[in-house]
Amino acid sequence: GACCSYRLRNALHPLWQSPLSIPGGSRQSPINIQWRDSIYDPFLKPLKICYDPTTCLHIWNNGYSFLVEFDDSTDKSIIVGGPLENQYRLKQFHFHWGAINEWGSEHTVDSKFYPAELHLVHWNAVVYPTFEEAVMEGNGLAVIGVFLKLGAHHEGLQTLVDALPAVKHKDTVIEFDVFDPSCLIPSCPDYWTYAGSLTTPPLTESVTWIIKKKPIEVDENQLEAFRMLLFTSDGEEEKRMVDNFRPLQPLMNRTVRSSFQ
Ligand SMILES: NS(=O)(=O)c1c(F)c(F)c(-n2cc(CC3CCCCC3)nn2)c(F)c1F
């Protein structure tokens, strides 16, 4: 059935040589969000986002994507509310994108791909002592997903784009010391939420996903700047960093809730 082909595809997919059987494997990400099958939950609270721009540390090309990492030693940059029982600390944000504008996002909405998707990764520092431990626990992480669509130039993103040439190669890092990622999150409060996993190794089923309904607009040059990055280290044969998204995973026995009617 569909499930087996997914497993086969995961095992065969070049980028995500994930082990065939993920422990449990009942809540993997990403998924297709079928708008009409999502259930409005009136008890979902608005998501409260409080970021301190001075907690921004650096940009790092880790060979999968580029990560903007934050100082998560205090509760200065947190999210709370929404579907979350606790507040969660911002650890890093990164993107997934395609070689062309027809695909690139990890989640899809009614089977439609966006050219890119932003993930803001937070961890439950109320319950767990470290990020590494939170990654292994069912309520350990909360990731906000924001779709990027082709359109107007995005001023806030440009400061990030301007720094990308300095992290062209895998394992390069550049200091990036003031940035407020709130500028990358649409003001519309509407979101979907479901229980899922990391979409990169270790693929652990520890993520409460919060997917914003509204995309942000970025222009062609900004998407092209992502595609100039490399999977490879300096001196290796160059491989452009594109199509760094995981294949869709089976919904299995899950419901996607919406914060809006
Ligand atoms: N696409 S996603 O699901 O939003 C997503 C995430 F949620 C992540 F947490 C990570 N992640 C991976 C590690 C390495 C750690 C190395 C030490 C052990 C724990 C993992 N740091 N952050 C990640 F790379 C990613 F892509």
Ligand SMILES: [Zn+2]
């Ligand atoms: Zn991601």
